[in-house]
Amino acid sequence: MARIELAGIAHSYKPNPSQPSDYALRPMEMTWQDGGAYALLGPSGCGKTTLLNIISGLITPSQGKVLFDGRDVTKLPPEQRNIAQVFQFPVIYDTMTVGENLAFPLKNRGWKTADIERRVAQIAEILELSGELKHRASGLTADAKQKISLGRGLVRPDVAAVLFDEPLTVIDPHLKWLLRRKLKEIHHELKLSLIYVTHDQIEALTFADQVVVMTEGEVVQIGSAQALFEAPEHTFVGYFIGNPGMNLLPCSLRGDGVAINGTNIALPIPAGLSVAEGQLTLGIRPEYVVCSPDQTENALPARVLNARNMGTHWLIEAELGNHRIACKQRALHTVNTGDAVWMKLPAERTLYYLNDKRVA
Amino acid sequence: MNKTLNNKAWWMVLPVILSVAFSAIMPLMTVVNYSVQDILGPDQAVFVGTEWFKEVMRDESLHSAFFRQIWFSLAVLAIEIPLGIGIALCMPAQGWRASLSLVIVSLPLLIPWNVVGTIWQIFGRGDIGLMGKLINDAGISYNYTGDSTDAWLTVLLMDVWHWTPLVVLLCYSGLRAIPEAFYQAAKIDGASRLAVFRFIQLPKMRNVLMIAVLLRFMDSFMIYTEPFVLTGGGPGNATTFLSQYLTQKAVGQFDLGPAAAFSLIYFLIILLLSFVLYNWMQRVGTGDKI
Numbered sequence: 001m002a003r004i005e006l007a008g009i010a011h012s013y014k015p016n017p018s019q020p021s022d023y024a025l026r027p028m029e030m031t032w033q034d035g036g037a038y039a040l041l042g043p044s045g046c047g048k049t050t051l052l053n054i055i056s057g058l059i060t061p062s063q064g065k066v067l068f069d070g071r072d073v074t075k076l077p078p079e080q081r082n083i084a085q086v087f088q089f090p091v092i093y094d095t096m097t098v099g100e101n102l103a104f105p106l107k108n109r110g111w112k113t114a115d116i117e118r119r120v121a122q123i124a125e126i127l128e129l130s131g132e133l134k135h136r137a138s139g140l141t142a143d144a145k146q147k148i149s150l151g152r153g154l155v156r157p158d159v160a161a162v163l164f165d166e167p168l169t170v171i172d173p174h175l176k177w178l179l180r181r182k183l184k185e186i187h188h189e190l191k192l193s194l195i196y197v198t199h200d201q202i203e204a205l206t207f208a209d210q211v212v213v214m215t216e217g218e219v220v221q222i223g224s225a226q227a228l229f230e231a232p233e234h235t236f237v238g239y240f241i242g243n244p245g246m247n248l249l250p251c252s253l254r255g256d257g258v259a260i261n262g263t264n265i266a267l268p269i270p271a272g273l274s275v276a277e278g279q280l281t282l283g284i285r286p287e288y289v290v291c292s293p294d295q296t297e298n299a300l301p302a303r304v305l306n307a308r309n310m311g312t313h314w315l316i317e318a319e320l321g322n323h324r325i326a327c328k329q330r331a332l333h334t335v336n337t338g339d340a341v342w343m344k345l346p347a348e349r350t351l352y353y354l355n356d357k358r359v360a
Numbered sequence: 361m362n363k364t365l366n367n368k369a370w371w372m373v374l375p376v377i378l379s380v381a382f383s384a385i386m387p388l389m390t391v392v393n394y395s396v397q398d399i400l401g402p403d404q405a406v407f408v409g410t411e412w413f414k415e416v417m418r419d420e421s422l423h424s425a426f427f428r429q430i431w432f433s434l435a436v437l438a439i440e441i442p443l444g445i446g447i448a449l450c451m452p453a454q455g456w457r458a459s460l461s462l463v464i465v466s467l468p469l470l471i472p473w474n475v476v477g478t479i480w481q482i483f484g485r486g487d488i489g490l491m492g493k494l495i496n497d498a499g500i501s502y503n504y505t506g507d508s509t510d511a512w513l514t515v516l517l518m519d520v521w522h523w524t525p526l527v528v529l530l531c532y533s534g535l536r537a538i539p540e541a542f543y544q545a546a547k548i549d550g551a552s553r554l555a556v557f558r559f560i561q562l563p564k565m566r567n568v569l570m571i572a573v574l575l576r577f578m579d580s581f582m583i584y585t586e587p588f589v590l591t592g593g594g595p596g597n598a599t600t601f602l603s604q605y606l607t608q609k610a611v612g613q614f615d616l617g618p619a620a621a622f623s624l625i626y627f628l629i630i631l632l633l634s635f636v637l638y639n640w641m642q643r644v645g646t647g648d649k650i
Contacts, residue, residue: 053544056544056548058544058548078544078547079547079548079549079550083548084548085544085548087541087544087545089539089541091539091542091545093559093563094563094564095559095563096559104551104559105548105549105550108549108550108551108552108555109550149545152545
C-alpha cells in the first residue's frame with residue numbers, strides 16, 4: 001500500500017528534447033491516492049503506457065521523481081518497487097503449471113516452499129484458479145492467462161499498486177465484463193491501488209473512481225465520470241468523452257449575448273468573462289441541445305445533414321453555417337435531411353473555452 | 361448432403377504424382393534394382409536377393425565408419441547448438457549493429473562447400489597455414505594430414521565454423537519474436553538473467569531449435585564435400601564418414617550392388633534417427649511423457 005507521487009515527471013525518448021513535441025510525457029505533477037481505482041484514458045500514443053512504465057520502473061524518467069509514500073524510488077528497478085503490472089497480451093511462462101507461474105515471483109524472492117504454497121493457494125482462491133493449479137498454463141484461454149498474469153502480481157503481499165496496460169484487449173467481449181467485475185471485487189477485497197490504462201471510455205468510466213484523461217503527453221483532467229461529462233476542463237475531454245462528443249462552436253461575446261456564426265443569441269455572459277476576450281469556443285453536450293422544427297426565440301437556425309432514430313433517442317447532425325452541431329434527444333417529430341431546424345442552447349449547460357482550457 | 365462422386369478430380373493430382381515419380385520414386389527404384397542384382401556387364405545381371413545387404417552389414421570398415429559418423433554428428437550438435445544459442449543471445453537486437461552482425465555471422469554460409477574445404481586445408485597447414493603454423497609455433501604438434509585425432513578435430517572445427525551461423529540465424533529469429541512484455545513481466549517478477557533464459561527465451565526458441573537440431577543432424581550425418589577436400593577421408597580411415605565410404609564403394613571400386621544396398625540402409629538410418637529425434641523433441645519440455 002502506498003501513495004504514489006509523481007513530482008515534475010517528464011519523459012522523452014529522444015536524447016536532447018528541446019520543444020514540447022519532443023516529449024512523450026510533458027512535465028507533470030500528480031498524486032495517486034492509496035487504494036484508489038484510477039483509469040488512464042486517452043487515444044493511442046498519448047503517453048499512457050509511458051506514464052505507467054515510469055511508475056512500475058520499466059522506464060526511468062528523463063526528469064522528475066517518483067515517490068512511494070514519500071520515499072524516492074526513481075532509480076529503483078521494477079522488482080524492488082512492490083508494483084505489479086498486467087500487460088495487453090497475457091504473459092505466462094509456457095513451461096510452468098499455473099501454480100508454478102503464480103509461485104514464480106515469490107521463488108525469485110527466496111521464499112520458503114511452505115509459505116509459497118499457502119500464499120499461492122490463497123490467491124488462486126480469489127482468482128478462482130484453484131482447480132487449475134496443477135495444469136500447464138500454456139493451454140489455457142486468454143482470459144485465464146490474463147488472470148494468471150494478474151495473480152503473479154497479487155501473490156506478493158507487499159504489492160502497493162497493480163498497473164494494467166489495456167489488459168482486456170484480447171479478451172472476448174462477454175468475458176470482459178466478468179473479468180472487469182473480478183477486478184473490482186479484488187480492489188474492494190484487497191484495498192489495492194489500481195491504475196488501469198485504456199483507450200475505451202466505457203471501460204474507463206465503469207472501472208474507475210477517478211479517470212485521468214491524457215492527450216499528447218499531458219494530463220488534461222482528473223475526475224469522476226460525472227465531472228468529465230458535465231464539466232470538461234479541456235476541449236479534448238469534451239469531444240473524447242461522450243458519444244458523440246461535445247459540440248464545440250467558435251463564438252464571440254457581444255454586449256447582449258453571444259454571437260455564433262453571425263447570429264446573436266441572448267445568453268447570459270458568464271461571470272469573469274468580458275467582451276474583450278474576443279474569440280472563444282462554446283461547448284455543449286449533444287444531450288443538452290434542444291432541437292425544434294419550429295422557430296423559437298434565441299435559437300440558431302440549422303440545416304439537418306443526418307437524422308437517425310436510434311430506438312431510445314434521436315441523433316441529429318446539422319449544419320450551422322460552416323460548423324456542425326449534434327443533438328441527442330428523446331422526443332422529436334420526424335425530421336429529414338435538408339430540413340430547417342432551430343437549435344437552442346440552454347444557458348446552464350453551456351461552457352466556454354479559451355485556448356482549449358475552460359474559462360467558464 | 362449428398363456429394364457427387366467425381367473422380368475427375370484425380371487428374372488434378374497428376375502433376376504432383378508425375379514430378380514426385382521422376383524426382384524421387386524412379387531414382388530410388390533404380391537403386392533398389394541395383395541392390396538386389398549382381399551386374400556383371402551391360403547385358404548380364406544376376407538376381408542375388410538380399411546378398412548385398414548381408415555383405416554390407418558384415419563389413420568391418422562400414423561399422424567403424426558408422427560409429428565415427430555417430431560420434432561426429434553428436435559432437436556437431438553438442439557444440440553448434442549451445443554455441444549458436446550463445447552467439448544469438450549476444451547479438452544486438454536492432455539498429456545498424458544488428459544488420460552488421462547478421463551479415464558477418466552469415467558469411468560462412470555463403471561459401472561453397474568445397475571452397476570451405478580448401479580454405480581449411482590451407483588454414484591448417486603447418487608450413488604456411490595461419491592456424492597450423494600458430495599451433496605448431498606454440499609448441500603443440502599439429503598435423504591434420506598425418507595425425508588422425510588432428511584430422512578429426514579439424515573436420516569438426518571446420519563444420520562448426522561453417523554451420524554454427526545457421527543455428528545462430530534460427531535462434532536469432534526466435535529471440536526477436538518474443539514480445540517485449542515478457543521481459544518486462546520478468547523484470548517485475550524479479551527473475552534473474554538465468555531464469556529469463558530458462559523460462560522465457562529457451563521455451564520460445566523451442567520450435568526454431570527443433571529445426572536447427574534436425575537440419576544440423578541430417579546435414580552432418582551426410583557430410584561429404586568438406587572432409588573429402590580437406591583430408592580425403594584420411595589419414596588412414598580417420599575421417600572416412602558414411603558418404604565417403606559409399607563413394608569409395610560406388611565410384612572407387614565400382615561395386616554397384618553393395619553400394620546400392622548401402623544407399624538404402626543409409627537412407628533408412630537417417631530417416632529413422634530423424635524420426636526418433638523429432639518425436640523426442642516434440643515432447644521434451646512440454647511436460648508430456650517422453
